Amino acid sequence: MKKVSRLSYMAAAGSALALLLSGCGGSSSTSSSSTSASTNEVMNVYGCEPQNPLIPANTNENCGGNPIDLLFAKLVTFDTKGNAKNEVAKSITANADKTVYTIVLKSGWKFSDGTPVTSESFTKAWSYAADATNAQVNASFFSLIKGYDALQAKGTASDAQLSGLKVNSDTEFTVTLNAPSSIFPTMVGYTAYAPLPTSFYKDPKAFGEKPVGNGPYKFKSWTHNQSIDLVKNADYKGVQPAKNGGVDFKVYTDPDAAYADVQGGNLDVLETIPSSDTQTFQTDNTVQAYNKAGSVFQSFTFPSTLTHFKLDKEGRLRRAAVSMSIDRKTIVSKVLGGVGTPAVDYTSPVTPGYSDSLTGKDVLSYNPTEAKKLWKEANAIAPWSSSDKLTFAYNADGGAKPVYDAIANSVKNTLGIDAETNPYATFSAFRQAITDRKVTSAFRTGWQADYPSAEDYLTPLYSSSAADGNGSNDGDYKNPAFDALLAKADQASSTADANKYYQQAEELLLKDLPAVPLYYSNAAGVAAKGVKGFVLNWKNVPVYQNLTK
Amino acid sequence: MGKYLLRRILQMIPVILGTTLLIYALVFALPGDPVRAMFGARPVNEAVAAQIRSEYNLDKPFIIQYLLFLKNALSLNFGMTFSGQPVISVIGRAFPVTIRLALMAFVFEGIFGVIFGVISGLKKGKWYDSVILIVSLLLISVPTFVTGFVLQYFIGVKWRILPVTAGGSPGFLDLLMPAMVLGSVSMAYIIRLARTEVSSNISEDYVRTARAKGMSNRSVIMRHILRNSLIPVVTYLGTDIGALMGGAMITERIFNIQGVGNTLYQAILRGEGPLVVSIVTILVLVFVVCNLVVDMLYAVLDPRIRYA
Numbered sequence: 039m040k041k042v043s044r045l046s047y048m049a050a051a052g053s054a055l056a057l058l059l060s061g062c063g064g065s066s067s068t069s070s071s072s073t074s075a076s077t078n079e080v081m082n083v084y085g086c087e088p089q090n091p092l093i094p095a096n097t098n099e100n101c102g103g104n105p106i107d108l109l110f111a112k113l114v115t116f117d118t119k120g121n122a123k124n125e126v127a128k129s130i131t132a133n134a135d136k137t138v139y140t141i142v143l144k145s146g147w148k149f150s151d152g153t154p155v156t157s158e159s160f161t162k163a164w165s166y167a168a169d170a171t172n173a174q175v176n177a178s179f180f181s182l183i184k185g186y187d188a189l190q191a192k193g194t195a196s197d198a199q200l201s202g203l204k205v206n207s208d209t210e211f212t213v214t215l216n217a218p219s220s221i222f223p224t225m226v227g228y229t230a231y232a233p234l235p236t237s238f239y240k241d242p243k244a245f246g247e248k249p250v251g252n253g254p255y256k257f258k259s260w261t262h263n264q265s266i267d268l269v270k271n272a273d274y275k276g277v278q279p280a281k282n283g284g285v286d287f288k289v290y291t292d293p294d295a296a297y298a299d300v301q302g303g304n305l306d307v308l309e310t311i312p313s314s315d316t317q318t319f320q321t322d323n324t325v326q327a328y329n330k331a332g333s334v335f336q337s338f339t340f341p342s343t344l345t346h347f348k349l350d351k352e353g354r355l356r357r358a359a360v361s362m363s364i365d366r367k368t369i370v371s372k373v374l375g376g377v378g379t380p381a382v383d384y385t386s387p388v389t390p391g392y393s394d395s396l397t398g399k400d401v402l403s404y405n406p407t408e409a410k411k412l413w414k415e416a417n418a419i420a421p422w423s424s425s426d427k428l429t430f431a432y433n434a435d436g437g438a439k440p441v442y443d444a445i446a447n448s449v450k451n452t453l454g455i456d457a458e459t460n461p462y463a464t465f466s467a468f469r470q471a472i473t474d475r476k477v478t479s480a481f482r483t484g485w486q487a488d489y490p491s492a493e494d495y496l497t498p499l500y501s502s503s504a505a506d507g508n509g510s511n512d513g514d515y516k517n518p519a520f521d522a523l524l525a526k527a528d529q530a531s532s533t534a535d536a537n538k539y540y541q542q543a544e545e546l547l548l549k550d551l552p553a554v555p556l557y558y559s560n561a562a563g564v565a566a567k568g569v570k571g572f573v574l575n576w577k578n579v580p581v582y583q584n585l586t587k
Numbered sequence: 588m589g590k591y592l593l594r595r596i597l598q599m600i601p602v603i604l605g606t607t608l609l610i611y612a613l614v615f616a617l618p619g620d621p622v623r624a625m626f627g628a629r630p631v632n633e634a635v636a637a638q639i640r641s642e643y644n645l646d647k648p649f650i651i652q653y654l655l656f657l658k659n660a661l662s663l664n665f666g667m668t669f670s671g672q673p674v675i676s677v678i679g680r681a682f683p684v685t686i687r688l689a690l691m692a693f694v695f696e697g698i699f700g701v702i703f704g705v706i707s708g709l710k711k712g713k714w715y716d717s718v719i720l721i722v723s724l725l726l727i728s729v730p731t732f733v734t735g736f737v738l739q740y741f742i743g744v745k746w747r748i749l750p751v752t753a754g755g756s757p758g759f760l761d762l763l764m765p766a767m768v769l770g771s772v773s774m775a776y777i778i779r780l781a782r783t784e785v786s787s788n789i790s791e792d793y794v795r796t797a798r799a800k801g802m803s804n805r806s807v808i809m810r811h812i813l814r815n816s817l818i819p820v821v822t823y824l825g826t827d828i829g830a831l832m833g834g835a836m837i838t839e840r841i842f843n844i845q846g847v848g849n850t851l852y853q854a855i856l857r858g859e860g861p862l863v864v865s866i867v868t869i870l871v872l873v874f875v876v877c878n879l880v881v882d883m884l885y886a887v888l889d890p891r892i893r894y895a
Contacts, residue, residue: 089625089857091671098627170634173642175625178632190634243671262672263680263845264755288754291853294736295752295843301744302751324744466619466858473623473631498629509630 078283080269081569081585084296084308085287087263091246094232095167095174103229104579105266105287109251110232111276113141113160114223120333120390120490120576122224125276126155126233126252128209130226136218136529143209148273149235150256157211159233161203165189166239167230171196176230182222184214197239218529220536221493228489254280254583263289280583281571300325300564306587307572307580309563313437316375316562325564331379331387332561332578335495337553338430338445339483339513341475346416346426349515349550355416357551358401360428360480362409363452364445366402370557373440377562381555384495384544388561388576391492391537398548402555406452413453427456429479433468434461438482441556472512483512483553490576492540497524500552515552591894595882599875603868610867611653614860621645621858625669643669656861666861668854674862677850678869685846688762688838689831692770697824700774704781704820705813711786720782723775735768735841752843765842769835773827777820784816791815818888825881829874 088102094110097103113127124130128142147155166172168180169189180186184202188194202214215222225231233252238245249257254276255268269284288305290296293312299305301324311319320327340347340357347353366380379387382394382402416422430446432438442459449457460479462468471477487494498504502521504511520543527539547553561578571584622636622645640646643666644655659666665674707719726734742764743751753761788794789812797807836848847866854862885892 087670087853089670098625098629170632170638173635173638175632175635177635178630190632192634192637246671261755262677263850289845290843291845291849292840292843295841298739298744298751299843302747304751464619464856466621466624470619470623504630507630 077281077586079587080267080284080286081282081306081582081587082286082288082304083306083580083582083585084293084310085266085289086291087289088266090175091243092249092257092260092266093174093238093242093246094234095163095176095179095230096246097229098175100579104582105268106229106232106249106251107253107579108255108268108285108582109249109253109257110229111147111251111253111274112227112229112231112233113143114227115276115278116227116490116576118573118575118581120388122227122490123277125227127226130223132220132222136220136222137215139213139215139222140206141211141213144275145209147252147275149250149252150271150273151235151237151250153235153237154208155233155252156208157205158208159235160231161199161205161211162197162239163232163234164203165199166197166234168200169194169196169198171198172242174230179225179228179230182215182217182219184216186216218525220528220530220533221489221491224489224491224493254278255285258284265289278581278583282583282586285582285585297564300566303566303568305566306569307563307565307582307585309561309574309578309580311377311562311564316377319562319564320376322564324567326567326569326572327562327564328572328574329377329560329562330574331558332574333386333388333490333576334484334486334559334578335381335384335386336378336482336484336556336559337381338432338480338556339553340480340551341477341512342514342516342552344478344480346420346422347480349517349552352416352419354550355412355419357554359409359412359416359453360449361401361551361554362403362405362412364448364554364556365404366557367404369441369444369448373444374557377560378557379560381557383541384500384547384553384555385492385540386487386495386558389487389490389492389495390533391540393541393544396541396548397545401548401551409452413455422455424456427458429458429460430481431460431462431468431471431477431479432482433463433465435464442482445556473507475507475514480554481512484559485510486577488577492537492544493524493527496540496543496547500547511552513552515550517546517550520546592879592883595879599872602875603871606871607657607864607868608653610864611656611860612649614855614858614863615649615652617855617858619858621669624858643667652860656864660865665865668859668862669857674865677862678865681845681847681850681866682869684757684844685832685835685839685848687757688766688769688835688844688846689828691759691762691766692773692831693824693828695766696770696774696777696827700777701781701817701820703774704778705785705816707778708782708785708816709789709808711782716782719778723778726771726775727779731768731772732837732841734771735765735838738764738768739841754843755845757844762844765838765844768841769831769838773823773831777823780823781816781820784819785812788812788815814888818885821884821888822881825877825884826874828877829870832873833870 086101089099090096090102092102092106094106097106111125114122115125116122126143126147128144131140164180167174168177168186171194183200185200189198205211235250237250254271254274256271258267258269260266266287270280293310296305296308297312297315300308320329342349347356370378370380382399383392383396385392430442432442446457446459472481498510500511500515501524502516505514505516523539523543527536530536530539561574565572568587570586573581573584575581622639623631644652667673668677703719707716710716739751742748749764750761753765794811797811835846836852839846839848851866886894
């Protein structure tokens with residue numbers, strides 16, 4: 039679950055379009071013969087300096103997260119579309135009420151230092167991560183496992199274990215949860231759930247500089263501020279083996295420089311488009327461009343205490359009126375240069391559970407007449423005086439200004455009311471004001487899930503348990519009916535069943551509009567000419583294993 | 588002279604104390620909590636946050652944090668970055684790159700600035716004087732990032748003459764284009780400075796006298812005109828070295844050079860007080876020392892100046 043600071047957070051992989059281009063270009067016969075072949079070519083890909091040492095549970099950003107995901111194979115992995123597939127796990131089985139999971143591991147998996155991957159590789163790593171003494175930023179990810187609270191006390195031993203984890207044998211362990219969760223088998227595919235070899239505990243800091251994992255790549259070297267170099271792991275036994283000889287993450291501080299390097303052929307892949315190139319990259323004939331709907335959900339949130347916009351009849355009418363007075367299509371095409379897709383639900387088009395036919399989604403289309411009508415109805419309940427105005431707060435460091443100017447103008451022109459924007463200088467100052475509940479206006483919210491599930495777009499953002507500062511329900515939206523549907527989904531017998539409940543829950547959100555969906559930031563990127571297999575996955579990150587040239 | 592030098596060096600102490608305190612206060616006053624920022628927008632685990640805060644002394648009052656920093660700095664321990672690396676090793680990586688870049692830019696602007704400026708000044712009104720004047724005017728009026736992006740696109744991407752970006756451990760060729768971009772504006776100023784000085788000195792009495800005595804044109808220019816004309820140029824170059832090192836941020840970002848500017852930029856974004864203060868302190872030192880060297884050079888260039 040991560041909040042997205044950049045409006046145009048565009049991680050992209052140009053696979054589909056790249057294939058399409060090469061097919062049209064007449065070079066299809068030569069390129070198709072080589073697509074399946076593995077090469078020993080090392081790929082140069084865009085990277086940035088990790089904020090923390092390369093420890094899975096202490097990394098929550100892409101600079102460190104992308105290399106770590108290649109270095110460590112988790113229990114499950116996700117295909118490009120975000121469907122979970124067993125990797126190290128042979129099976130993950132739940133008991134009837136989804137509170138106890140029995141996990142059986144495949145045998146024969148080894149870390150690159152030769153030690154075997156056993157049940158303890160997982161249980162000890164998870165306990166270490168959950169233990170507050172070890173100060174891992176992903177600790178909260180383990181809060182659904184029993185025994186988590188006991189590890190939050192000051193002075194807990196750094197090797198204390200989660201009481202909910204029980205090792206049955208080298209290849210089997212059970213996990214007891216605090217509450218039912220049908221999503222747990224998907225969650226364990228997130229970076230923080232990676233197994234760790236015993237050498238980690240001797241010196242975690244040194245390990246973070248030179249990680250040892252079990253993934254499709256092995257660690258070769260990390261020169262700070264220069265590059266993180268990985269080589270193919272020949273012993274890797276999973277479902278996504280590398281087709282190239284290695285991946286070098288070249289460190290950039292500015293995507294503009296990386297874009298120039300892709301144009302010059304010095305960098306193979308860049309999964310973000312600098313704002314200066316958004317209007318031109320698709321027609322730039324020095325690169326292969328990629329642009330598809332992505333997994334970043336962009337919205338703005340109404341605090342449930344905001345005058346005139348509370349969760350009552352008047353507030354709902356006004357929220358719907360504001361939503362209908364925004365011309366999403368024009369904003370996406372004119373302001374964002376087409377690297378976004380107008381939103382029709384509360385998840386994203388690349389998330390299992392996405393639906394473009396929810397009941398009530400009309401509230402997300404531009405309809406000035408209806409907007410005016412609803413606004414009038416609201417005025418009949420409580421009048422909107424001439425001194426009232428609607429303000430939109432946003433962080434100015436992520437390129438959101440033109441979008442919010444357009445929204446404010448759209449609302450102003452359609453409803454004839456006073457609307458303005460309130461920019462905060464930085465994302466961190468903006469987030470702090472939101473967390474402290476000091477923002478007394480509508481405010482920008484962006485979200486990208488950490489694991490591909492509708493659940494990760496809903497529970498952290500709109501459930502009652504995530505309100506009041508306990509999560510990221512920044513508008514403090516509380517709706518028992520919504521919570522009940524989430525709880526039902528948590529005990530659903532299949533993902534398809536769970537998704538049905540999630541969609542019903544979303545339909546409730548469309549009535550209340552705790553947040554107004556705007557658009558999905560696209561997965562957009564560029565690859566150098568001659569690079570093959572450029573595909574962006576469900577989290578807008580290139581599928582590095584498939585890259586060849 | 589020795590006394591003067593000592594006095595100048597002692598003056599550096601309050602300057603450095605003052606700047607470090609000021610910078611530390613500014614970083615401290617930055618909006619946003621760096622520890623919370625580490626969690627992105629995920630709910631902050633307060634137990635973990637407290638652990639991190641105490642590790643970096645962030646739970647202590649501002650003045651205590653500053654004094655602790657000073658105390659450790661005296662024993663050359665500048666603290667750790669949030670990523671767990673010693674600040675000193677981050678600085679040790681960044682400064683050599685920037686020093687190389689700044690020196691190349693310095694040499695570039697010094698040599699070409701003086702050569703073109705002197706030619707221009709000696710042959711005032713000739714067509715190449717006009718060309719040099721127009722080009723220098725252009726370089727002064729166009730911002731560095733425009734020069735940078737334009738050169739990068741044509742020389743790097745389009746014609747592939749020089750590397751597009753410099754990358755991790757840049758060599759001479761990698762830094763050539765960035766150094767030209769970085770030094771271009773100063774070069775233009777030096778051209779104008781040298782041109783004005785030369786053209787005004789050329790009509791001075793002592794020059795006429797030297798010529799009347801039958802001195803060769805070459806030694807008139809070298810010994811009389813140039814020596815007198817270069818005093819303001821040296822002053823400018825001296826103060827510029829500090830500006831080149833601190834002001835390389837834009838150039839470093841365009842060409843992806845992992846030097847001081849880029850490191851400082853990221854440190855500010857992440858709210859890393861000790862790193863920001865350490866870098867700025869070193870930059871202040873560079874400025875102060877450069878000024879001192881310039882003042883000393885005056886005495887060499889102009890025999891009338893004496894320090895006591």
